[in-house]
Amino acid sequence: MSLNTHLTELERKHEALEREIQDAITHLSTDDLRVVELKRRKLHLKDEISRLRTTSTRVMH
Numbered sequence: 001m002s003l004n005t006h007l008t009e010l011e012r013k014h015e016a017l018e019r020e021i022q023d024a025i026t027h028l029s030t031d032d033l034r035v036v037e038l039k040r041r042k043l044h045l046k047d048e049i050s051r052l053r054t055t056s057t058r059v060m061h
Contacts, residue, residue, distance in 0.1 A: 003056050010049050017042040 001009075021038045024030040 003052065007049060007052055007056075010045055010052070014042060014045045014049065017045065 017038055021035060021042065024035050024038060
């Protein structure tokens with residue numbers, strides 16, 4: 001899998017988590033711990049995306 005393909009997949013997952021978080025927040029029956037876990041996973045993906053972009057930028061220069 002190329003780096004660009006991997007980044008695209010991570011970004012897709014990040015966006016899906018954002019939608020899932022918004023859905024969870026709007027449903028009062030959602031456990032707060034579930035929302036926290038989703039946000040943690042989303043942040044982890046964001047960090048991974050940033051790390052890969054930084055790495056790819058260094059490699060290209």
